Amino acid sequence: MWVHMFGYFSASGMNEPDIKCERLAPSEYQKRFSDIKPAFNQNQALVESSRCLYCEAAPCVQACPTHINVPSFIHRINTNNIDGAAKTILEANIFGGSCARVCPTEILCEKACVRNFEPECQPIQIGRLQRYAIDNFSQEQYPFQRATPSGKKVAVVGAGPAGISCAHGLACMGHDVIIIDAGTKPGGLNEYGIAAYKLVDDYAQEEIEKITEIGGIEWKLNTHLGLDIQLDTLREQYDAVFLAIGLSDKRTLSLSGEESAGVKHAVDDIAELRRTENLSQISVGKRVVVIGGGNTAIDIACQIKRLGAETVVMVYRRSVECMSATWKEQKFALLNGVEIRTNCQPVAIQHDSGKVTGLLLDQTVGNSDSAERISIDADIIYRAIGQTMCCEHLALDKEIPEIQNGRITVDEQRRTTVKGVWAGGDCVDFGENLTVQAVQHGKEAAASIDRYLKTGG
Amino acid sequence: MADLSCSFLGIESPNPFWLASAPPTDKALNVYRAFxxxxxxxxxxxxxxxPPPVNVCSxxxxxxxxxxxxxGINNVELITDRPLSVNLSEIRQTKKDWPDRALIVSLMVPCEKKxxxxxxxQVEDTGCDGVELNFGCPHGMPERGMGAAVGQVPEYIEMVTQWCKESTDLPVIVKLTPNITNITLSASAAKRAGADAVSLINTINSITGIDxxxxxxxxxVGDKYTSGGYCGSAVKPIALNMVGQIGRHPETAGIPVSGIGGISNWHDAAEFIALGAGNVQVCTAAMLNGFKVISDLTDGLSQWMDSKGYKALNDFRGRALAGLTDWKYLDLNYKTVAHINQELCIQCGRCFAACEDTEHQAISVKPLSGEGWERRFEVQKEQCVGCNLCQITCPVNNCISMVRGNEGSEYLPWVRHPANPLTEKP
Structure with a gap:
């Protein structure tokens, strides 16, 4: 575990980094990492669902990348038809359960809700109602059945939401699917990329089990595309291939001192926080700086603060309006005691004896060109400046799908430039890299692959 | 401050709100708390x-x-299940302790004069202010020939009311059942027999739902159930109609009315009084909120009266009766057209769905360019029949208004309309 990779803990010298585990009393960990948005009870769900206006051509449906029929499922909740509500959701979005928890609804369905207008100025809590419907679905299995087996086999590379969504769609249509993934567990970013308090109680795995219960889906984990298996081989062995390989290369800053111990990637520790059995054993700096302005930066900043860091400062090079973290996430960070500093361009990482001691920044004020050089002391610096696609996955193949600006090129049906190969999820997406968007890509690809397998073209 | 004091049949009370005969007035303890x-x-x-009847559970x-x-609430409780003597002595003491409050006694005995x-x-002896004959209870008691079994037959109403008028000098109020086809027949019977007033409505036969x-x-009650009596805000529109019809019918107009039925707030009470009620009786609102609700009832009524310049209840009593008429006298030339206030519209499209699917296709929808999901709903005036449905479905207050389309048009009722074959041709 990475905790043990560094051989140092809290030290005595002034400039010695103060990094240690067990910063909190044992009882605090559970409290600080329990569900941040607890489930609705029946009464809350009835009251909230009765606020829905059952809009005509509802904007929330259009705003959802998977086009869940929101007014209909809410109406069903309100009339105590919970199973009907869950079916409505799952038919459009097989990851309805985790999307209900992790979707930034404030920029999707809830942003479009007409209740945002005066006089209410408060959208329906669509995400929480969606969770209520899925959590209270009474049947053992998700309500899908496989069509007559087609005898066709499809390889899906990547066990994240895009890959599993595609696999489920294909399995429903009667095709056999093998899901290949480099990880030891399926789930992709739903398993490893979400703040622990957003998806508690191993929900990502529970949901995947439910989704794949339909049958016809085989797993091949611990298998790296490009290393253990090639796209060429998959194209020979399977009738179609869906690439949902995400963005596995982490961006670096190219700053002096970046190689110092204590300079980390946010995604690594976000994953570690999901993996660990014991949060108290995660070592945390006393003074932490997070570089970046997206939701990943917020996720690491808030989690580290909750693990007992004394100060957590998020630094972002541009203005607050440019931050990709939603206003709700920013507010959450502030509530957690994270300090957000904008217009701060990192210049160099300060270090001593190979260990990070601080971050040097140029801070600009307003539109002024002149910058003030400042430094922030830090025991740990996280980089949360995005990921890129790892092109080595496809390096050895004879025929390589077109890649532009670090993303695989696809058409509206998610077809790549290589016949029989589709792609979806973050590896094709220049947008927000949302779970719900990935699910939709998988759905669209499954429909296209099905047409291809049935018609051969 | 407006004067809320009320004199009904000469019975004085500091405000027009009486608790109706019901579970909240079964014992002195409750009535004292109310006062x-x-x-x-x-x-x-x-x-x-x-012997008093025995009640069921639930x-x-x-x-x-x-x-x-x-x-709304349904109930199957019968008349008091306490001995007569206990009630009589509590009534006597209550009137003694609360001389400024109206205390009426509701009665129901078999259809025998004696x-x-x-x-x-016995009731006269308590010092109470009047009696109310319960001809309305729709559950249990009618099976024994009492309550609504009397109220549903105008001849019985007349007969029993007459017996009572002959037997007492106390004011006699006849409580009517709404479980009939024409309330004016029951009210006329009471009036013919000399009733001092009618009170209405009693509860409506109902089953609230099936498990x-x-x-x-x-x-x-276990695996069996029976039709009960429905009350609460759901019944107010039915009660208002019956009070209004009695107020305008030539045979019943002028008889004092104690208005009852779903009065939940001061506004409801004012509506009954505007339709001619001399006072109002309340039960469900107290059962759901406790007796403290009286302070909001009186305060709301008084504030509203002040805002309108009404100094006493008589200043607006019966004011809404003038316009109540038969359909045939409604003005067929009167036109309104819906108007959507775009500043207030939240673009939910409920008006569009209602009009497009179920009415006259008089609302159009257009996407607003470059505004994401925003769209604009507009009334197509030529198609609009002024039905009010869009206004009813609209969740925003005052967003849709019905605008008078032809100010100053000539009054043209059906009785004079050219399409009416019975209209006398000039």
Missing amino acids: EAGWGGAVWKTLGED RYSAHKSSSGEVI SWQDILK LDSMTALGA
Whole structure:
């Protein structure tokens, strides 16, 4: 575990980094990492669902990348038809359960809700109602059945939401699917990329089990595309291939001192926080700086603060309006005691004896060109400046799908430039890299692959 | 401040709100609490002959909105199940301790003259202000030939009312059942017999719902259930109509009316009085909120009267009766057209769905360019028949208004309309 990779803990010298585990009393960990948005009870769900206006051509449906029929499922909740509500959701979005928890609804369905207008100025809590419907679905299995087996086999590379969504769609249509993934567990970013308090109680795995219960889906984990298996081989062995390989290369800053111990990637520790059995054993700096302005930066900043860091400062090079973290996430960070500093361009990482001691920044004020050089002391610096696609996955193949600006090129049906190969999820997406968007890509690809397998073209 | 004091049949009360004869007025303890809270009067829960009836368990069930709000309550409780003597002595003491409050006693005995004479004599002796004949109870008692069994037959109403008028000098109020086809027939019968007033409505026969697991009704008694009496805000429109029809019918107009039925707030009370009610009786609102609700009832009524410049209840009593008429006298030339205030519109499209699917296709929808999901709903005036449905479905207050389309047009009722074959041609 990475905790043990560094051989140092809290030290005595002034400039010695103060990094240690067990910063909190044992009882605090559970409290600080329990569900941040607890489930609705029946009464809350009835009251909230009765606020829905059952809009005509509802904007929330259009705003959802998977086009869940929101007014209909809410109406069903309100009339105590919970199973009907869950079916409505799952038919459009097989990851309805985790999307209900992790979707930034404030920029999707809830942003479009007409209740945002005066006089209410408060959208329906669509995400929480969606969770209520899925959590209270009474049947053992998700309500899908496989069509007559087609005898066709499809390889899906990547066990994240895009890959599993595609696999489920294909399995429903009667095709056999093998899901290949480099990880030891399926789930992709739903398993490893979400703040622990957003998806508690191993929900990502529970949901995947439910989704794949339909049958016809085989797993091949611990298998790296490009290393253990090639796209060429998959194209020979399977009738179609869906690439949902995400963005596995982490961006670096190219700053002096970046190689110092204590300079980390946010995604690594976000994953570690999901993996660990014991949060108290995660070592945390006393003074932490997070570089970046997206939701990943917020996720690491808030989690580290909750693990007992004394100060957590998020630094972002541009203005607050440019931050990709939603206003709700920013507010959450502030509530957690994270300090957000904008217009701060990192210049160099300060270090001593190979260990990070601080971050040097140029801070600009307003539109002024002149910058003030400042430094922030830090025991740990996280980089949360995005990921890129790892092109080595496809390096050895004879025929390589077109890649532009670090993303695989696809058409509206998610077809790549290589016949029989589709792609979806973050590896094709220049947008927000949302779970719900990935699910939709998988759905669209499954429909296209099905047409291809049935018609051969 | 407006004067809320009320004189009904010469019975004075500090405000027009009486508690209706019902479970909240079954005992002195409850009535004292009500008077302490400020209620103007109470109609004691119906007394009958000994031995008193026995009640079942359970007694109430509710019709609720999906968010849990009570729309109406059904009950199967009978008249008082306490001995007559206990009630009489408590009534006597209550009137003594609360001389400024109206105290009426509700009565129901078998349809025999002697029974009524006997009980009236005993009740007179309590010092109460009047009696109310319960011809309305729709559950249990009619099976024994009392309550609504009397109220549904105008001849019985007339007969029993006459017996009572002959037997007592106390003011006699006849409480009517709404479980009939024409309320003016029952009210006329009471008037013919000399009743001093009618009170209405009593509860409406109902079953609030079926439990789809047990396949019995809500509020069932074990595996059986019976039709009960429905009350609460759901019944107000029915009660208002009946009060209004009595107020305008030539045979019943002018008889004092004590308005009852779903009065939940001051506004409801003012509506009954505007339709001619001399006072109002309330039960469900107290059962759901406690007696403290009286302070909001009186305060709201008084504030509103001040805002309108009404100094006393008589200043607006019956004011809404003038416009109540038959359909044939409605003005066929009167036109309104819906108008959507775009500043207030939240673009939910409920008006569009209602009009497009179920009415006259008089609302159009256009996407607003470059504004994401935003769209604009507009009324197509030529298609609009002024039905009000869009306004009803609109969730925003004052967003849709019905605008007068042809100010100053000539009054043209059906009785004079050229399309009416019975219209006299000039």
